[in-house]
Amino acid sequence: MAGRRGRSELRIPMIDELGQFALALALALSLAQTVLSLAARIRRDGALAGAGEGAAVGAFAAVAIGFLALIHAFVSSDFSVLNVAANSHTAKPLLYKVAGAWGSHEGSILLWCLMLTGYGAAMAASRRLPFALKASAVAVQGALGVLFIGYMVFASNPLARVALPPVQGDSLNPLLQDPALAAHPPFLYAGYVGFSVVFSLAAAALAEGRVDPAWARWIRPWTLAAWSLLTMGITLGSFWAYYELGWGGWWAWDPVENASFMPWLLGTALLHSAAVTEKRGALASWTALLGLGAFILAMMGAFLVRSGVLTSVHAFAIDPRRGILLLVILGVAAGAGLGLFAWRAPRLKDEAAFAPISREGALFVNNVLLAAATATVLAGTLLPLIREAIDGVPISVGAPYFNVTFTALLAPALILLPAGPLLAWKRADALGALQRLWAAALIALAGALLSLALVSPRSALAAAGVGLGLWVATGALVEAAERVRAFRAPWSEVGRRLGGLPRGAWGMTLAHLGLGLFAMGAAFETAWRAEAAAALQPGQSMRLAAFELRLAQAGDVVGPNYEAARLLIRVTGPGGRLVCEAAPERRVYAAGGQTTSQVAICPGLLDDVYVTAGDRRDAGVGAGAFLVKAYWNPWVRLVFLGPLLMALGGLVSLSDRRVRFAVPGRARQPLAQAPAE
């Protein structure tokens, strides 16, 4: 017994320190990954390359241990970890204790490093990359790991300890205590950092002087994965902003939103330009530049939200010291990548020219427009910061600038989009492609005219937007119908072709359909949203478009770590039909003393009635009344459904065996042997 007790007394749990050591080990292994892989490439030594790959897998395992240690610290409320003390509280629900691990500056950098090393390990484990390209890319990925893990360990340590831990933590910002926001960062970072592999492969290909069609095929699964996950991440973030912030909108052109949107735009351009490089050997240097650019913009986003140069609900911290370090990392990585491009790109030659009317011609125009749109967003995001840095004059670039410039650039891209997939490579018959789209054109025109005629107030621009969305969505369906010869071949033949259609083709159709639905929703919701606000006492009501909202009762509720005033609002439609009973809350979180609005949404098939509760008026005229704000958001479901379909399209394409492994699938029919996208 005594011996057993003695051993028990000696047991000192040191999971935090084990995690801390694991992060230090990850740094050392990333350095080893870079050195070994580089040496392997120079000597063409297979064993050294294997060792570098082993170091990459080890670095990932070590960061994963550090990450698990941090989650353990959050779940066990170990306030001796500074990060936990600053971002958690014993009364916080378990989900948000776990999510707190990436809710702070330090934790989010750890998540970033987990993704970075995870992608590095996946690339190292891949057996479908040629030796030289892979060794160089693993070395570049390792160098990125050294930069970011080094920054984390020395300047943003998520497991730093305090000698005298506080009794209670400061808790996580209540706005971040939300299921959508718990999932948003992992998706977003999986997308951002997924582009690091493309960056590494682009840098490696430039160093090797081999940016060729095979390379374009090899970057495809990584680009698809990163793009799909980033699409999911941005959509989740937008959905969170919609129902958590209580302002009724879903996109505000906030600089931090823009920071995530820019890599997405370049990633979209990259997906398309890589197809041109793969099929025709053209746009090789442009594709390599996009491969570098997408991750450079992702790193810039990381800098913007962490440096304190932005004021936003999304921004992590006001910390110029660490901001400068991140700027240095951005400068080193971007400088090296772009320097390599400047040195090697002039030696790259496109294999073939192409006619303006061709699939690659359409994709080229798509790329020009997407790149211009990215530049527009970049200018609108950075110019105010640059101006303020130069002469201290704060200026703001608001939604009108972005709406006008972005719409002007994207509208032509949407007009061209349905025709692109119907054009042949090299030289195409434009008239033939347009003739195939007559049904889509008719439906789009009818939709636009109906919107103009029936929806009040009349808006030609919004009606055009609805028509454009319909054009893209029905165009995608027409293209799919063309592939399987629907209405032109016997239905048995159509069914056979449908079954043989490659997943890549399904993915493209889903993504374009999603884009069309999004455009319809965005145009309709933005133009015809209705809002109303009133101070209501129980029994009083207000009107919102065709709805009546009556405050039935108000009461107090107690949550796990908050108290709230909860309103019960009966929403009735035309003829007194009950639409729903909305229960918005005004929450007070004692830890941190913050007040938030919990939105209540009455979901329709496409529309939302969206209700928020303000503070109770304590004194004066109307004492006891609550400020109630409500919005009717028509077709807003499409705004979220569309991007989710796009992400699904990307994932379906990724599931195509030929894309994942870059080898032909075992087709049942000759038709299915190749994607037509």
Place this chain on the structure above:
Amino acid sequence: MVHRAARAARSGPAENLSLTVYRRQMAEIDDLAARGLLAEADRRGVRAEAGRRLLAAAERRDSPLVSASPRLTLVAAMLAPLAALAVYLAVGAPRAADQPFAQRLAQWRQAPLESLTAPELAALMRAAAARNPGDPGPLYYLARYELLSGQPLEASQALDRAIALAPQRADLWDLKGETDLAIGSGDLNAAARQDFQRALALDAQAPGARFYLALEKIDHGDVAGGLADWRALALDLDPADPRRAGLAAAIAQVQATGKPPPQEAPAPAPAPQIQAMVDGLAARLKARPDDPAGWARLVRAYAVLGEADRRDAALAEARRRYAGRPEVLRQLDAATAPQR
């Protein structure tokens, strides 16, 4: 690292992966032509392009891979943990064990109460309230200690839950009134007045309510009425109640000046046991002064209790004692910061 290096060394010559890609491209071109999306003339041109790529890839001869001495791999495998250890020693805290909250709570439960600070007592009461969700008692004390810790919002929420369980308890309403005063920075707002009136309706002796409602009378010019209420309160308070001294001082000041005492956020009188434990800690440090954590706790306790002079004196003494130990000085500085 070593395992993968050995496996790579054993593997055969590298496959030409470009060939695989270009073979598939040829098949794609045939498929496009079969579906009528590529004219025969174009098909020939594009197929010729892909064929050229295929031939070029087939002709390309990279120099064969070697597997030289494993020395570099072994050196890296040995250096990586050593480098990690060096980095860890620079940024880590090798002697610092985990401090999960449940374990600290168990330690506080075992410790003498006088050694605990108000936030620690609040944590104990929070755990007790969670174990006994139907009992307003722990919630009352939780509120008291939260208030002492400078957390009136937390105190208010604990009292709301307690009042929901026992709405007839006057002491809950009395403390709720003091909490609302603290939230309102000392102003007798409508919520606090309502709470005090509720407390008095349930118990005419409720001391907090009597004090603050009398103060309001004085504020509004009824000095005589307010003073009479205070004097009556002073007679009713227990002789050992530490609030008697403060009340007597306030009565003397109003009598002398005819004006209400300066408006400040009312710090509730520290509960006697808290004061005793702080005094006990101070006495222990006098007897056994070499206890850096104890000094930090004493400084923090004085800060929490709002005893600035004693906090500064303890801080000065500790600073003098540990002038050569920067890590202790950092702990002391941290202890003077507002605590949760």
